[in-house]
């Protein structure tokens with residue numbers, strides 16, 4: 102293998118066909134390699150036995166099947182697994198597997214860090230370094246699937262959520278390439294409703310996603326009015342609630358999905374007042390919306406505190422009485438800092454301008 106070898110991990114059917122044709126091979130070689138790589142998760146071209154010996158030799162010499170390097174692997178008491186994966190220059194991203202009775206959800210990262218600077222999020226506190234490419238995103242899924250299969254055939258990745266480190270819609274092209282692979286029948290074959298993209302509210306990119314992929318959409322809302330949301334999710338200054346919510350309803354209509362999930366982290370004394378619940382109910386009732394109430398997961402350097410269980414219940418009851426389907430998410434993996442909002446990895450921050458400043462805003466648009 103040379104340094105210039107092309108990493109085939111993350112390549113879609115179309116890209117692989119193009120590559121094989123450029124090599125003077127038939128396009129159907131792409132489908133053969135896809136089955137080996139994505140269905141059987143075989144990374145050694147010599148083991149791809151339905152390829153000709155000559156092609157196996159060529160792939161060995163000129164292509165690569167490279168997964169992210171595992172730096173650490175931790176397992177929580179509740180079965181959640183967190184991988185810390187090398188992202189170059191001493192940095193690391195994190196990937197989390199959450200086993201449930203009827204499914205296995207893999208939470209993948211899309212960036213090294215995040216520039217969105219949401220005030221309650223450990224990733225946001227670390228700053229942003231770079232986007233991941235499609236190979237690094239899909240590589241997280243192959244890696245987890247291989248390790249799970251090696252230890253227990255009962256457990257598999259049935260759902261993928263882009264809720265790890267990063268704002269996936271700020272890295273749109275690699276995200277779409279990865280979704281293409283995840284939903285291709287010759288690759289992972291996940292149905293589109295089993296792939297969820299979670300955004301802090303990049304409205305133009307929500308529109309682009311609607312045109313390009315009909316996956317499930319989740320939005321980090323966390324506040325029912327602009328004053329509070331500007332504080333918690335600074336991108337709101339650029340795309341306020343009155344712009345964000347119509348984009349969500351349009352997404353549902355265009356993609357024929359059932360609803361949008363609104364995530365709402367419950368911060369004691371900040372956004373958990375019952376008046377906030379009533380405002381939220383007014384925004385979402387009679388809309389294709391459901392709400393996930395998320396207990397805040399503390400991380401070093403944060404002053405926020407988790408709302409009491411009674412407050413979360415009262416908040417949920419107001420939404421439910423207004424007809425807004427509301428679920429309180431159970432905290433998983435918090436003993437290994439794998440819970441929602443706790444992923445930190447290691448990031449060399451390259452963002453000096455605070456979010457909301459023109460410089461960064463321009464970079465995001």
Ligand code: SF4
Pocket residue numbers: 215216217218219222223224225226265266267268300301321
């Ligand atoms: S909540 Fe999401 S968008 Fe906001 S800083 Fe954290 S990773 Fe980024």
